[in-house]
Amino acid sequence: MIINKFGGASIKDLQALEQMVSICKTQIHQGVIVVSAMGKMTNLLEMLTINYVNGQPFETFLNEFVSFHQTFLNKLFEPNHLVFSHFQELIHTLETKLSKKPGLNFDFEYDQIVPFGELVSSRIVHAYQNLKGVQSQWVDIRNVLKTDATYREGNVDWVLTTGLVSKQFNNFSGQLYLTQGFIGSDRNGLMTTLGREGSDFTAAILANCLDAEKVVVWKDVPGIMCADPDWIPNADKIEKLSYTDAIELSYYGAKVIHPKTIKPLQNKSIPLQVRSFYDLENQGTLIAAFDNLVLAPVYIKKEKQVLVSIRPNDLSFIMEENLSHIFGILAKHQIRVNLMQNSAISFSITVDTNMDRVPNAIEELKKHYEVKYNEPLELITIRHHKPDAERLVTVNREVLLEQRSRSVARFVLR
Incomplete structure (x- = not known):
């Protein structure tokens, strides 16, 4: 089983979504697909949450969130498609939450609002994949990825999560599953998140629980670079990284990998491949148990x-x-x-x-x-x-x- 993760840039617009579906058709035939919120929707929902908690108007942010996805839906599906019902149900749940007075714990309120980005995007991507002939089973990750009640930085309950994940994703032979990154739930069923950019971590958790063959993270960059090309234009791609170097780089703030992603993979010697979403000939960067690699700064x-x-x-x-x-x-x-x-x-x-x-x-x-x-x-x-x-x-x-x-x-x- 291979875990494939697509970030927000991979589904930010219709062109990107078409490219994702094309990749799924040609390269992904079984395993698990993990998706993030579309484009900058997480940022938008964060601003909504700040205003909501502070008693400031948030309707503009909510309307933009709804409008962005409604435009997607109208362009992709016939009006009677089931995905509209799923979308309206999620928006109704979000609006019901926002109609109530916020509590004093900002982190808790954040985790009850921001995950709607992933929930909505996964419904749209799943429906469009199936429409284009990529058959997959939609899974609500909240039912299987369990954390404690540390909101915005949920600590994974590995024993409980491993059992639930193994039971849910039980068809390794030919089934393709699609689920959400970044989010989970505590023992009371309340939503939690794994930290900003936590969808990579979700993929690593699933890989560890399922003893996956590999994790592939699809990005809008050629792989892991020696520096951000926008900052240092002549930065080179790193072909291979050891787990140790990858952990160090993510700890120090390398944006390509979530800091918690590597350890669950290293514990079971599961390779992580960071690949270009646009250049399929490029094999990207491979992170595995390499020794004695010589790296440039x-x-x-x-x-x-x-x-x-x-x-x-x-x-x-x-x-x-x-x-x-x-x-x-x-x-x-x-x-x-x-x-x-x-x-x-x-x-x-x-x-x-x-x-x-x-x-x-x-x-x-x-x-x-x-x-x-x-x-x-x-x-x-x-x-x-x-x-x-x-x-x-x-x-x-x-x-x-x-x-x-x-x-x-x-x-x-x-």
Whole structure:
């Protein structure tokens, strides 16, 4: 069994959807297809959620969400097609949710709204595939992918999920299944999500549970590149990556792979292939148990970073108990640290800008420490770094913080 994952760019418009169906016809005959929300629908639903929770008008976002998909449906299907009924049912459920007063937990509200992007897209893609002769079975992933109640960062219940997945996807010989990425549910049936861009992780979870032969992630890039070509135009494609290098790159912020994707595959030696959605002759990048690969420098840029510097109010040393307390506050607000550095009297961290979590964490830290912060910044990571590689990214930039090890150099830049 092979797990194929198609991201939002792969189904963003009619041309992309036609290309996806063509790939399914010629290259995918059994296994599981995982799809994301179409185009930028996740971003749209995030804005809707922010306004909904803050008591601001959200109808414009809702209308745009409905209109975008309605246009798709009208162009692809006859008016009496069953997919219209599925679509209206999902929109009714979403509108019912939005008619109620929001709770105080933003992350919970997020997970009850944003997954509708995947639910709607999977219905449309499934119906269109079947219309074009690619027969598949639609599966509601919420029934089988179970997490705890950590909303927006659901932790997978592997024992329960493995049993449910094995039972649901039980026809390995010739059945093609289509399901949603990014989402799951807790033990109470409430929707959860796996973290932004979590559809790759969904594919890896299914592959692990089903002992899949391979995972193929279809992207609008040739494969995993040494850098974002929009940033460094002459960036080369990486042909092969070890699991370890892939984990490192995703941890540091490489956008092609979700950070949690690799480990479930590595645990069962399942290869991951990142392929071009448009260039089918290109085999992309293969991630597997490779040893002794020699790689050129790889550049990773994370934008919208906040550098937070923390020091005791009495200028005493930063001790273990201070660090434990600081990390307790960060964990409470579900903030992931991208880089950390400490001196005798201060502790600095770099984190993603987050409109609700970071300000709240800073306010709590200020009750106990002197806190200063700078934003917006960039965090540049160079794996397999060399002096000329460092100069390429730091020239004419203000370096606020830098950190080096044998294989990695990192810079916080303004």
